[in-house]
Amino acid sequence: MATDTSPRVAIGPVPDALLDSAVLRGGGLISPIDTADALIWAGSPETFPSELPASVRWVQLPSAGIEDWFDSGVIPKDTEITWTSAAGAFSASVAEHALMLLLAGVRHLPAHIEARTWRQFEFFPKIGTLRGSTVAIIGAGGIGRALIPMLAAQGADSIAVNRSGSPVPGAISTYPASRMDEIYSRADHFVIAAPATPATRHLVGRAQLAAMQPHSWVINVARGSLVDTGALVEAIESEQIGGAGLDVTDPEPLPDGHPLWDLTNAIITPHDSNPPGVRPAAFADHVSKNVTRFAKGEALAALVDPVAGY
Amino acid sequence: MATDTSPRVAIGPVPDALLDSAVLRGGGLISPIDTADALIWAGSPETFPSELPASVRWVQLPSAGIEDWFDSGVIPKDTEITWTSAAGAFSASVAEHALMLLLAGVRHLPAHIEARTWRQFEFFPKIGTLRGSTVAIIGAGGIGRALIPMLAAQGADSIAVNRSGSPVPGAISTYPASRMDEIYSRADHFVIAAPATPATRHLVGRAQLAAMQPHSWVINVARGSLVDTGALVEAIESEQIGGAGLDVTDPEPLPDGHPLWDLTNAIITPHDSNPPGVRPAAFADHVSKNVTRFAKGEALAALVDPVAGY
Numbered sequence: 001m002a003t004d005t006s007p008r009v010a011i012g013p014v015p016d017a018l019l020d021s022a023v024l025r026g027g028g029l030i031s032p033i034d035t036a037d038a039l040i041w042a043g044s045p046e047t048f049p050s051e052l053p054a055s056v057r058w059v060q061l062p063s064a065g066i067e068d069w070f071d072s073g074v075i076p077k078d079t080e081i082t083w084t085s086a087a088g089a090f091s092a093s094v095a096e097h098a099l100m101l102l103l104a105g106v107r108h109l110p111a112h113i114e115a116r117t118w119r120q121f122e123f124f125p126k127i128g129t130l131r132g133s134t135v136a137i138i139g140a141g142g143i144g145r146a147l148i149p150m151l152a153a154q155g156a157d158s159i160a161v162n163r164s165g166s167p168v169p170g171a172i173s174t175y176p177a178s179r180m181d182e183i184y185s186r187a188d189h190f191v192i193a194a195p196a197t198p199a200t201r202h203l204v205g206r207a208q209l210a211a212m213q214p215h216s217w218v219i220n221v222a223r224g225s226l227v228d229t230g231a232l233v234e235a236i237e238s239e240q241i242g243g244a245g246l247d248v249t250d251p252e253p254l255p256d257g258h259p260l261w262d263l264t265n266a267i268i269t270p271h272d273s274n275p276p277g278v279r280p281a282a283f284a285d286h287v288s289k290n291v292t293r294f295a296k297g298e299a300l301a302a303l304v305d306p307v308a309g310y
Numbered sequence: 311m312a313t314d315t316s317p318r319v320a321i322g323p324v325p326d327a328l329l330d331s332a333v334l335r336g337g338g339l340i341s342p343i344d345t346a347d348a349l350i351w352a353g354s355p356e357t358f359p360s361e362l363p364a365s366v367r368w369v370q371l372p373s374a375g376i377e378d379w380f381d382s383g384v385i386p387k388d389t390e391i392t393w394t395s396a397a398g399a400f401s402a403s404v405a406e407h408a409l410m411l412l413l414a415g416v417r418h419l420p421a422h423i424e425a426r427t428w429r430q431f432e433f434f435p436k437i438g439t440l441r442g443s444t445v446a447i448i449g450a451g452g453i454g455r456a457l458i459p460m461l462a463a464q465g466a467d468s469i470a471v472n473r474s475g476s477p478v479p480g481a482i483s484t485y486p487a488s489r490m491d492e493i494y495s496r497a498d499h500f501v502i503a504a505p506a507t508p509a510t511r512h513l514v515g516r517a518q519l520a521a522m523q524p525h526s527w528v529i530n531v532a533r534g535s536l537v538d539t540g541a542l543v544e545a546i547e548s549e550q551i552g553g554a555g556l557d558v559t560d561p562e563p564l565p566d567g568h569p570l571w572d573l574t575n576a577i578i579t580p581h582d583s584n585p586p587g588v589r590p591a592a593f594a595d596h597v598s599k600n601v602t603r604f605a606k607g608e609a610l611a612a613l614v615d616p617v618a619g620y
Contacts, residue, residue, distance in 0.1 A: 132591060278439045
């Protein structure tokens with residue numbers, strides 16, 4: 001609830017009903033920028049104010065990745081303002097997409113959609129279930145943490161992989177990246193949600209695919225380069241694995257005529273797991289939570305480090 | 311844990327490792343039928359023993375629907391034995407299937423699977439999310455109760471419809487069948503899981519479809535006759551609703567050349583939401599739970615009423 005000590009929050013570059021109600025829900029007051037404690041910015045770097053009033057102590061940016069905001073000089077290195085990105089705000093949509101791809105794969109949906117006749121007895125033996133299965137989440141950051149309770153509701157266990165191996169809440173075990181090779185024979189399915197770095201290029205290659213099971217599905221919602229595409233095509237064609245659900249590809253966009261397009265057990269979605277239509281509501285939720293934290297003087301989510309540049 | 315007073319449970323018609331471990335997990339002892347307190351029957355009515363030893367006080371049958379067991383005389387009307395069916399055991403698989411169909415619909419998967427080129431900008435505006443949506447479950451029995459927590463994990467609210475309107479746990483509201491027409495403008499999506507009776511024939515017809523929204527998906531995992539197929543085809547063709555995911559059809563099997571086969575936004579699965587491959591594990595779970603209840607003298611799940619005949 002808003003009180004005399006509620007933070008005054010400006011919204012720019014234009015009024016936005018969804019963000020207004022997010023600020024109010026978070027316990028803030030809508031304010032003109034001249035007297036604002038905080039600025040919620042829903043526009044691009046190009047139209048960002050060249051100077052901010054001294055009253056502004058926090059700026060919320062609308063993107064998860066913020067390279068552009070550094071490149072364009074919006075965020076100075078010597079700022080006294082607290083900057084936050086939208087990192088994590090869109091994790092839930094990507095996790096929902098990953099669950100959809102995994103369910104569609106495990107339950108053999110692509111062949112169903114291609115069918116033009118009643119193929120019940122042919123499909124029966126090919127349909128699996130997530131219930132009782134184990135899903136490995138490779139790179140268990142925001143997307144992974146959003147996905148774990150969704151898998152739990154399906155009766156599936158999650159095992160997580162992150163750099164340090166420090167336990168991820170809800171996962172039955174967490175592996176450090178250094179012991180990652182152990183997961184390939186232990187899990188039924190694999191969701192890739194790790195950042196793309198030189199170290200994670202072709203993280204899932206021939207050897208990892210060979211260690212998987214004939215019913216295993218590989219879901220990639222991170223970056224195409226994490227999977228060796230040639231090895232993946234071979235593994236699907238030879239039925240070494242069940243299939244793959246790919247929201248990202250290598251190369252991307254996937255060129256016309258690429259063999260992945262014609263594999264029934266390769267589901268391609270053109271990097272649309274976080275589509276524009278679902279972003280405003282997700283960003284508004286993020287804003288609401290951060291306004292609440294700002295009002296209470298708590299640490300904000302998705303803090304930007306102006307010196308490190310991310 | 312098994313003790314001297316643990317129930318002795320026979321398994322028939324043949325030994326079954328999955329059921330053995332289910333009985334042990336439930337706190338029972340595996341026993342020959344001559345000295346058994348209970349019989350878990352995984353076979354057909356035809357091979358059921360013509361006489362049971364007097365020690366047997368409970369028989370667990372392997373089917374959810376048990377008309378055949380009455381017709382064949384396995385269950386006498388004047389029995390002193392407690393009979394249980396497998397009703398409810400397979401609800402989780404059907405609920406998982408319903409969630410898959412709903413997610414695939416809302417996130418526009420069928421057009422993705424048909425695509426042979428990168429159609430990101432075309433698909434972007436068509437992709438929705440379950441997060442923040444309201445799903446009406448028409449006929450909230452076992453399948454509906456299994457589905458509600460799955461939807462909750464996706465950030466979707468459930469409203470339930472049942473005969474009496476008595477509150478269904480986890481649903482934000484429950485409507486009696488007599489007030490069902492109110493749900494069509496209130497919910498985003500509709501999952502049909504009601505029994506097929508003369509009263510539920512064409513429950514979802516032209517008027518109900520007209521009250522839905524252009525993004526609404528209709529999922530039917532109950533019986534084909536609950537939906538007016540002709541009206542449904544028209545509603546999808548005219549984009550009056552988003553689409554339909556049908557595990558059951560009218561007529562069934564759906565004949566070759568039927569217009570539903572060619573509609574991108576009609577997903578047809580040939581009544582395979584509860585495929586044979588997932589049944590043994592689901593039945594074993596059900597057995598395990600019932601053995602535990604039997605051991606404690608509690609009421610068993612899926613009790614058969616020999617006099618009423620169901």
